[in-house]
Amino acid sequence: MDYAHARHAGNAGDVFKHVALLAVLDELKPATYVETHSGDGLYPLGSAGEWGDGIQRLWNLSGGGLVGRYAELVRSFSKTGASRPETYPGSPLLASRFVSRQVLYEIDPQAASVLRKAVPNADVRVEDGLAALQPADFVLIDPPYTQKQEWTDAARAAGRILGTPLLLWYPIKALTRPRALIQELVKQGVHGTAVELHWTPLRLKRDRLNGSGLIFANIPKAAVSAVCASLPDLGPALQTHGEWGSVVIGF
Numbered sequence: 001m002d003y004a005h006a007r008h009a010g011n012a013g014d015v016f017k018h019v020a021l022l023a024v025l026d027e028l029k030p031a032t033y034v035e036t037h038s039g040d041g042l043y044p045l046g047s048a049g050e051w052g053d054g055i056q057r058l059w060n061l062s063g064g065g066l067v068g069r070y071a072e073l074v075r076s077f078s079k080t081g082a083s084r085p086e087t088y089p090g091s092p093l094l095a096s097r098f099v100s101r102q103v104l105y106e107i108d109p110q111a112a113s114v115l116r117k118a119v120p121n122a123d124v125r126v127e128d129g130l131a132a133l134q135p136a137d138f139v140l141i142d143p144p145y146t147q148k149q150e151w152t153d154a155a156r157a158a159g160r161i162l163g164t165p166l167l168l169w170y171p172i173k174a175l176t177r178p179r180a181l182i183q184e185l186v187k188q189g190v191h192g193t194a195v196e197l198h199w200t201p202l203r204l205k206r207d208r209l210n211g212s213g214l215i216f217a218n219i220p221k222a223a224v225s226a227v228c229a230s231l232p233d234l235g236p237a238l239q240t241h242g243e244w245g246s247v248v249i250g251f
Contacts, residue, residue, distance in 0.1 A: 009043035010051030010074075010088035012238045013212040015058065016197050017142065017169045018094055019070045019234065020214050020227045024167055025098040027223040030137035033095045036129030036157070037143050038104040040111050041118025042077070043088045050208065055085050057237045066226050067233045073097065091140055092119050103136070105129030130157040135164045142169040151181050158217065159188025168215035172196060173205075178213055182251050185215065192217030193224050196247040197231060199238040213247075 008014065025033075045051050061071040073094065078086040092104050092115065102122040106112040112126045125132065130143065130153045141157060143150040151170070158166055172178055182194055198211035216224045228248060235244035 008050050009090070010045060010049070010055040010085060011209070012050075012054045012199050013169070013171060013209050014088070015054045015070075015238065016212050016234060017214065018074075018091065019067055019230055020167060020195075020216075020223075021091060021094060021140065022070050022073065023066055023223045023226040023230075024138070024165075024216075024219055025095060027220040027226075028138055028165055030099060030165065032101045032103065032137045033092075033099040033140070034103045034105075034133070034136040034138065035091055035095075035140045035142070036105050036133060037141075038092050038106040038111075038115055038124070038129075039090045040114040041090050041093045043090065045085050045088055051085060051088060053208075053238070053240065055088060059084060065233065066230045067237075090118075091142065092122060095140075096122070105132060130154060133157045133161060135161045138165045138167075140167050140169070145171055148177075151177050152184055155181055155184035155188055155190070158185060158190045158215075162189055163218060165219055166190075166192070166215070166217040167219065168217070170213050170215070171209050172198065172202075172211040172213055173209060174202060182215075182249065185217075186251055190215075190217050191251060192219070194247070194249040194251065195224065195227055195231075196249075197234060197238070198245040198247070199235065200240045201243060201245075204241060211245075 058071045061068045077089045104122045104124045105127050107128050112124050116124050193216045196213035200210040202210050231246045
């Protein structure tokens with residue numbers, strides 16, 4: 001694989017995805033959590049990295065709101081009183097606080113070995129998560145999208161598990177592929193809501209994400225509403241050029 005979760009751990013895309021994951025797990029309360037691209041589970045953070053424009057910007061938040069609870073949860077994986085994040089928990093480790101059973105796909109054997117240590121009670125499977133995906137209580141689909149084909153593969157995997165509560169994450173550098181993803185999901189019979197957060201204007205080209213989006217299918221409306229309500233907190237915190245935007249699409 002030419003993608004390393006660790007390079008991107010704690011970035012703005014992770015923040016948005018994990019705020020949404022917290023909202024979904026709060027409302028759905030699934031017995032089993034399934035993830036297609038699970039990574040290492042826990043990532044040590046160096047003195048600099050993409051996390052500086054992500055979790056670091058929310059590091060001192062607290063309170064009962066969704067974003068504050070997310071920040072408190074992530075802080076619990078670093079030393080008490082740390083001025084910055086020392087480690088960042090991946091989706092499986094965050095989910096382990098909410099569910100008793102996890103099926104975690106990770107195609108990279110080395111990453112899978114690390115994952116087993118981070119989440120010792122999980123059923124870690126060294127397989128292609130998109131190809132192996134079956135209906136479940138809840139599924140997170142979050143491929144790295146290093147290959148164009150992954151956009152189509154993600155939609156087709158979602159189409160094989162119609163009716164399964166699903167959260168599908170995707171990156172945004174332009175709108176062409178995200179909109180094609182929605183069209184492919186509809187073609188596969190998937191219907192739901194797409195929520196996007198743009199923290200860098202799309203007119204600016206950069207080597208990092210301009211934003212990211214989440215597809216909610218068969219998810220409680222309260223969870224989707226909670227994520228939408230969090231956008232005015234997340235947008236100003238994560239914006240990189242003094243402006244941010246959001247888009248909500250029902251399909």
